[in-house]
Amino acid sequence: MTESTERTGPLVELRDVKVHFPIKSGVLFDRTVGHVYAVDGVSLSINKGETYGLVGESGCGKSTLGRGLLRLVEPTDGEVVFDGTDVRALKGEAMRKMRRRIQMIFQDPLSSLDPRQSVESLLVEGLKAHGLAKDKAATAKRLREALAAVGLPASALSKYPHEFSGGQRQRIGIARALVLDPDLIVADEPVSALDVSIQAQVINLLEELQNEHGLTYLIIAHDLAVVRHIADTVGVMYLGGLVEEASSDDLYREPMHPYTKALMSAVPVPDPQVEDRRERILLAGDLPSPTNPPAGCRFHTRCPWAQPTRCAEERPALRQVLDGHRVACHYAEDIAAGRIRPHEVEPELVRPDDGAAPGDTGELIPTP
Amino acid sequence: MSLLDVRDLSVVFQRRGERPFTAVDKVSFSVEPGQTVGLVGESGCGKSVTSLAIMGLLPRRGNKVTGEVNFDGADLLKLRPDDMRDRRGRDIGMIFQDPLSSLNPVVPIGVQVAEVLERHRGMDRKVAMKEARELLDAVGIPDPMRRLKEYPHQISGGMRQRALIAIALACKPRLLIADEPTTALDVTIQAQILTLLKQLVDETGTALIMITHDLGVVAGLCDTVNVLYGGKVVERAERHELFARPRHPYTHGLLNSVPRLDSPRGERLHAIRGSVADNIPWVEGCAFAPRCDNVVDACLEGTPPLEPTATGGDLRCNNPVSEEVAVP
Ligand SMILES: Nc1ncnc2c1ncn2[C@@H]1O[C@H](COP(=O)(O)OP(=O)(O)OP(=O)(O)O)[C@@H](O)[C@H]1O
Ligand SMILES: Nc1ncnc2c1ncn2[C@@H]1O[C@H](COP(=O)(O)OP(=O)(O)O)[C@@H](O)[C@H]1O
Numbered sequence: 001m002t003e004s005t006e007r008t009g010p011l012v013e014l015r016d017v018k019v020h021f022p023i024k025s026g027v028l029f030d031r032t033v034g035h036v037y038a039v040d041g042v043s044l045s046i047n048k049g050e051t052y053g054l055v056g057e058s059g060c061g062k063s064t065l066g067r068g069l070l071r072l073v074e075p076t077d078g079e080v081v082f083d084g085t086d087v088r089a090l091k092g093e094a095m096r097k098m099r100r101r102i103q104m105i106f107q108d109p110l111s112s113l114d115p116r117q118s119v120e121s122l123l124v125e126g127l128k129a130h131g132l133a134k135d136k137a138a139t140a141k142r143l144r145e146a147l148a149a150v151g152l153p154a155s156a157l158s159k160y161p162h163e164f165s166g167g168q169r170q171r172i173g174i175a176r177a178l179v180l181d182p183d184l185i186v187a188d189e190p191v192s193a194l195d196v197s198i199q200a201q202v203i204n205l206l207e208e209l210q211n212e213h214g215l216t217y218l219i220i221a222h223d224l225a226v227v228r229h230i231a232d233t234v235g236v237m238y239l240g241g242l243v244e245e246a247s248s249d250d251l252y253r254e255p256m257h258p259y260t261k262a263l264m265s266a267v268p269v270p271d272p273q274v275e276d277r278r279e280r281i282l283l284a285g286d287l288p289s290p291t292n293p294p295a296g297c298r299f300h301t302r303c304p305w306a307q308p309t310r311c312a313e314e315r316p317a318l319r320q321v322l323d324g325h326r327v328a329c330h331y332a333e334d335i336a337a338g339r340i341r342p343h344e345v346e347p348e349l350v351r352p353d354d355g356a357a358p359g360d361t362g363e364l365i366p367t368p
Numbered sequence: 369m370s371l372l373d374v375r376d377l378s379v380v381f382q383r384r385g386e387r388p389f390t391a392v393d394k395v396s397f398s399v400e401p402g403q404t405v406g407l408v409g410e411s412g413c414g415k416s417v418t419s420l421a422i423m424g425l426l427p428r429r430g431n432k433v434t435g436e437v438n439f440d441g442a443d444l445l446k447l448r449p450d451d452m453r454d455r456r457g458r459d460i461g462m463i464f465q466d467p468l469s470s471l472n473p474v475v476p477i478g479v480q481v482a483e484v485l486e487r488h489r490g491m492d493r494k495v496a497m498k499e500a501r502e503l504l505d506a507v508g509i510p511d512p513m514r515r516l517k518e519y520p521h522q523i524s525g526g527m528r529q530r531a532l533i534a535i536a537l538a539c540k541p542r543l544l545i546a547d548e549p550t551t552a553l554d555v556t557i558q559a560q561i562l563t564l565l566k567q568l569v570d571e572t573g574t575a576l577i578m579i580t581h582d583l584g585v586v587a588g589l590c591d592t593v594n595v596l597y598g599g600k601v602v603e604r605a606e607r608h609e610l611f612a613r614p615r616h617p618y619t620h621g622l623l624n625s626v627p628r629l630d631s632p633r634g635e636r637l638h639a640i641r642g643s644v645a646d647n648i649p650w651v652e653g654c655a656f657a658p659r660c661d662n663v664v665d666a667c668l669e670g671t672p673p674l675e676p677t678a679t680g681g682d683l684r685c686n687n688p689v690s691e692e693v694a695v696p
């Protein structure tokens with residue numbers, strides 16, 4: 001472990017990070033005809049030894065933010081500070097050194113592992129890239145330790161990915177990250193491709209490894225229950241921006257942003273008694289395109305609490321509303337206090353996105 | 369009489385040079401008119417193959433289907449392919465996980481709905497298009513006039529799934545089979561689609577077979593739930609009963625291992641050990657035995673029978689979880 005990890009405080013700080021992808025068109029010359037605003041101004045920090053969970057629906061920019069942190073995609077703007085160093089300013093050897101300290105785990109254990117490489121060669125690859133595989137005996141020991149840490153026998157080294165189950169393949173993916181002794185692990189949907197009965201094994205493993213190795217995690221997932229379980233702090237993304245951030249307990253006890261409220265109310269709970277009583281906030285329509293995000297509050301086209309003019313005109317900043325609880329909504333306090341009510345619609349009619357005027361697109365539908 | 373009565377349905381895949389593989393192993397269950405029945409279990413447990421066998425949609429070659437699928441008094445497995453195709457369009461509708469692959473990419477949505485109406489309800493194109501518009505409207509597709517002319521790739525995943533539901537509903541089927549209809553969708557869109565399905569079932573009285581791996585989806589939707597493991601039904605119960613007092617160690621383990629949005633965090637999850645790769649063949653005992661905490665000698669001496677429980681369900685287990693052990 002590096003000397004600096006003993007300090008407490010933030011390990012990662014993102015300041016107004018933007019990742020815009022140009023949309024090209026044209027036969028002879030690539031003309032940029034627009035941009036995908038995949039990540040559009042995200043600021044957050046992750047403390048050492050903590051788990052930050054990033055949730056949101058597909059396409060909201062979670063993966064792009066994670067990749068931007070590692071500079072697997074180059075951020076368009078903003079600062080990425082890792083352990084006091086501005087990552088975006090690093091070049092060549094310095095960047096390579098930094099890369100070892102930040103490892104990534106992917107969603108699909110099979111597609112992220114080369115099927116023609118044995119487990120040993122998959123694990124050695126990273127060590128070689130960082131010049132850490134010079135001493136044969138030490139390398140062998142390191143591989144065995146990494147495998148043991150993820151609960152696989154040393155005999156796995158000579159096998160190939162297809163010889164393992166999905167859960168075991170994800171363990172190999174974790175071992176491959178672990179063998180480089182990173183400080184931060186960015187895990188993008190680490191359990192969503194796994195069967196329910198296997199997910200718990202991998203979640204438990206990630207938690208054990210964090211305790212043993214003092215790891216810091218950025219966990220990206222669309223499953224709110226998984227993130228709630230594993231994360232200390234949770235950030236909710238919508239269309240490229242962070243709309244709410246709080247400690248896991250606070251966020252789930254009192255979601256303040258209308259989108260978070262809707263998101264949470266939509267997650268099915270495996271308990272019929274809860275399901276029968278639940279009020280569900282059904283959102284109108286689909287996620288707008290990140291190519292052409294709505295002006296003002298990006299959520300105003302679907303927000304059941306949206307208010308005339310301001311929501312459609314002014315983009316709300318992510319601001320501290322309660323202690324340690326940041327919300328990007330102009331009316332967070334009024335909504336929490338019940339001063340603004342969601343727009344009620346005839347409950348028997350569920351017809352999302354029917355072109356209603358802004359401010360009238362939400363429907364609060366009691367679950368039948 | 370039940371609307372659908374599946375008796376000892378088995379599907380054995382047999383590829384040349386390979387050992388036969390029993391994907392569905394003597395599965396029995398029934399569906400009453402207007403009822404919603406869940407089939408849950410993890411990947412590979414036989415959910416989709418069961419539904420494809422009921423619909424007669426398995427590939428012609430390479431598999432053997434046995435048992436009975438009684439629908440409205442007739443055994444669908446004995447129907448000629450033509451008659452089955454007719455039945456499929458008229459009486460039984462199906463919705464798949466991936467709407468894009470079950471829609472025709474080069475035909476506008478409206479025409480796809482209309483074609484079903486022409487074929488099975490004998491409408492002419494003009495009347496069918498009008499009816500199609502109303503169907504798209506009924507499943508909550510905004511601006512249906514315009515959508516009628518759009519192609520599947522021009523609409524979002526959630527809208528595609530709605531279009532597929534409209535097609536399935538076009539013939540006013542008496543049974544709808546939905547195979548993971550929301551698995552590919554975001555959770556807020558899933559909530560829209562599940563609400564829509566629930567409404568349709570209430571309004572039209574269509575019976576629904578809901579296939580999913582998500583216990584949460586089942587909890588809010590199904591009247592009766594069948595839990596599948598290794599191609600067999602291992603537990604069947606009314607939904608409140610199943611979630612409050614799961615008796616099969618696998619069901620119990622599953623409910624224990626999923627983190628819940630509404631339960632205190634910080635505790636270690638109770639994972640089920642091993643994976644389905646550890647299963648033993650049912651002929652040798654209980655397939656779940658290598659992963660089971662309750663295993664007793666009898667579990668390695670042949671298939672445990674599926675037996676009725678005191679609460680009106682069925683259970684396949686030699687040493688069930690005691691009724692007092694609730695889910696935390
Ligand atoms: N055409 C086929 N030939 C051979 N084996 C098959 C075929 N189709 C399915 N199987 C096997 O049958 C078993 C059951 O498959 P099925 O698709 O029903 O699973 P499932 O429960 O629907 O899983 P999932 O949750 O992943 O959709 C699996 O082991 C699968 O590999
Ligand atoms: N390399 C790329 N080029 C163009 N657009 C991209 C690229 N990567 C991601 N996007 C777009 O950026 C948005 C955010 O994507 P992503 O970060 O993958 O979302 P999430 O992980 O939250 O599902 C999406 O609209 C996606 O299509």
Ligand code: SF4
Nearest residue numbers: 297300303311329330
């Ligand atoms: S109330 Fe306004 S600012 Fe707040 S989330 Fe809704 S639209 Fe955005």
Ligand code: SF4
Nearest residue numbers: 654657660667685686
């Ligand atoms: S039959 Fe035996 S091995 Fe199978 S679930 Fe019951 S107790 Fe466990």
Ligand SMILES: [Mg+2]
Nearest residue numbers: 062063064188
């Ligand atoms: Mg992603």
Ligand SMILES: [Mg+2]
Nearest residue numbers: 415416417547
């Ligand atoms: Mg399936």
